[in-house]
Amino acid sequence: MTDVDTGLSSTQLTLSPEEHRRLRRRYRRRTTLTAYAFLGPNLLAFIAFLLIPVVWLFVSTFRTGGVLGPAEFVGLDNWRDTFADPLARTSIRNTVVYSAMAIPAVFIIAMVLALALRTISRGSAPIRVALYLPTLQPAVVAAFIFAFVLHPDFGVINYAIRGLGGDPINFLGDTSLALPTIAGIEVWRGTGFWTMMFLAGLTALPSELYHAAEIDGAGAIRRFLRLTLPLLRPTFYFAVIFATIVNLQLFDSVFALTDGGPVNSTISVSLYIYRSLFLFGDIGFGATLSFLLVITVLVLTGLQTFLLRDRK
C-alpha cells in the first residue's frame, strides 16, 4: 500500500471546532432531509388515507347520517346503541372465537410444514408452490371452491362420508359447525403464506448454534423449544400482530359463504359494519362499530407488543 499524496499539510486537514460543528450540522440536516424525502410520500398517504379517515370515523360516531343526507349530532347515542345491541355483541364474540380458532391452528400447521420443508434438501420447490397456491386464491374463489367441497348433497367430503356409510354433514348450515368451517377455510388459505414466513425465519437462524446444541446432546424437541422458538421471536412478533389484524377483519369468506348465517352464527364485526353502513344506511352505528374495531386492533396490538417484547 502506498500513501496517497493529497497535497495538503496536516494543519490544513485539521478542522476548527466551529467548522466541525457546522459540517456535522449540515451532514445531519442533509441525512434528515433525505430521510424525510423518502418518508414524505408514505407520511402523506398515512395522513390522507388513515389518520384523517380514522379521525373522521371518530367524529361520525357522534353523528347520524352524513352520506346520503346531512349529518346530525346525536351525542353518545351511537355508543349506547352499539353496546346495547345484542347482534353487535354476537358479531364481536364470533370474531374473537374465529380468531382464537384460526390463528393458533394456522401457526401450528405452518410451523410443522416449515420445519418439515427445512429438512428437505432437494425437490422442495414444487411442494412450496403447492402449499402457497391456496394463498393466491381470491377469497371469493376459495369460498366457491369450498361451497362445492362442503356441499351436503354433492360435495366431495360428504360424498366420501356417505361412501363410508356415514350421514352427510351440513358444514355451513349447522349453527355449531359453520364458524369452525369458515375458520378451517381461512386456515387452508393462510397456511401457505405462514409456512413461507416461518421457513424464511428458520432459514435465517444461525446453524452453528444448532451444531453446538447437537454436539451438547440436545434432541430435536429440545432444540426446537430452547433454540428455534426463542430465536424466532421477531418472526412470531410480526406474525401474531399481522394475523390478529387480518383475522379480526374477517369478511369476504363469510360474505360469500354464509352471509352471517345460519342464525347469525358466523356474523363478523366487519360484516355487521358493512350491513349497517351499506344496507341500512346507519352511518353513525356503523362508524361506532368500525371505531371499536380499530380500537380493539390497537389495544390487542399493544398488548401483544408488550407480551412479546424482547426481555434482555
Place this chain on the structure above:
Amino acid sequence: MPSSNSDRQRSPGRLWRILAVVFVLALVAAGCGNDDDSSGVTDPTPEVASGGADDSSGDASPEPADDSEEGTADAPAPAPTPELSGTIGFIKGPHSAMEVEFNEQIIADFNSQVAPDVNVEFSTYDWPVHVAELTTLFASGSPPDVQYLVDLIYPAFAEQGVLHDMTDFVNDPEWADERADISPFAWDLAEQQGGTWGVPVLGAVYNIFINETLLEEAGLLDSWDDSYESMLAAAEELTTDDVFGFAARTSAADFAWWDWYPYIHNAGGDVLSDDWTECGLVGQDVVDAMQFLIDIHTAGVTPAIGSLDNQGLFDLFAAGRVAILHHETPNIVSLNENPPGFEWTVAAAPPGPQGHTVMGNFGILSIAEASNNKDAAWEFIKHWASAPQVGRFAEQVNLQVVRTDIIGDLFAENPAMKTVQSELVPRVQGLQPHPQILEALQAAWPVAEDAFRGNLTGEEAIAGMCAAIDGVLAG
C-alpha cells in the same frame, strides 16, 4: 446511541399526547358539526307538489285506455320529441342473462320513436349487493338518472332525499290514461312519505311449484292445497328416500321471508302494525301460522335446514326430488327451456284463516334527485312503462306486469306464467314500504331460522321476531 434510546422511550408518551389532542379536536368538531352538513348533498326534503299523492292516486281517470285492445306490439308510437337531448344513465338489476340486450331493444325504440337525440347509457347492478352499489352511486352525487328500484329498498332512499318526487310528472294530464292502466295497488306501493317515487312497472310473484306427476300418483293433486294441514299431510305422504315432500328457503341470504309472508298475511298479520309504529305480528292466527311453518320444517319432509341455497332447492325440484317447492316465477323460464321428466305447474300457498294471499315484490322506475336531465329521464320512464315495451320485457324475463290493459295479451304460449299473471297476481299482498323494512326483516329473520330448526315454538318465535322488529323501529 443513548440519545436515540431516550428518544424511543419518550416517543410513546408524545404519541399518546398527540393522539389525545387529535381526539379532543375531533370531539370539538363533532360538537360543532350538527349543522346542515350537506356539502355536495341534495336537500333531503322532497318538494311535495301541490295536490299531493293522495289527490292523484285513486282518482285518476279509471276509464280503460283505448289502446287496451292493441296488445303489446301494435301500440301507436308517440310523436318524437326532438327538443330533448343529452345523455341519461339508466341502471337496473338483471332479470335475465340477456338483460342488456333486452334493454337495448327498449332504448333503440326510445330513440327511434320518442327522443332521437337522447343517449341512454344502460348499466346493471348486482342483486346481492345492489343496496350497497346504489348507496355508493347516490353518495357520489352523480347517480344514473333513472333507477329500477324494488319496493324493499326504495323507501329508504326516498327518505334520505336522493329520489325525485315524481308527483308532478305522473299527474301530467296527458299521461292520465297510461297512469290509469297501472293497478292502484301498485301506485300505493310507489306513493309513500307524501310523494310519488317512481312508476310501477314490474312484479315478481313468489309462487309454489308442484310436481304434478308425484301428486297425481299419490291422489293428492286436487286436495294438497285445501289447507295447511292438507299440505303438511301431502308433504309427509310424498316424502321418500329420494324425494322431499316440501321445500322453502330458510336463510336470510336467500331472502327466505318471501316464502314466509303469505302464511303471515293469510293470518291477518304483517311485519309492521297498520300505523307502522310497532311489530304487526300479533294474534293467535299469526302464532298458529308460525307454528305450522315450524312443524312442516321439523317433520322430516324438507332438506336439512340451511343445507341448500335458493338455486340448490330449485335444482332439486327440477330433478324431480321435491314435490312442493316455494320459489320464484323467473325459474319458469328454466323449466320451459329444459323440461323436466315430469308434469309441473304453479300454485299459491293454501288459504289461511284470514285470507288467501300471494307474496309479490314490485319494481318502480325512479328519477334521481341529482339528475340534471329529469325531463329526458321522465320521457324514458314513460316509454319503458308503456304497454308495448314493458309487456315485451315481462314476457322476455317471465315477470309480471302491473298494467291491467295488457294482461290478457301476455304469455299466450306460456301457461304457467298465464296462471301466475291471471290467478296469482290478483291475490298479491306485498310488503309495507317502510324505510326500515329491510332492516326489520334482516333483524327478525334469524329468529325464524332458529325456530325452523326446532329450537323455538311458534309463540316464542313470534315474540322474538317482534322484539327484533320493535328494536329496529326504536333505533
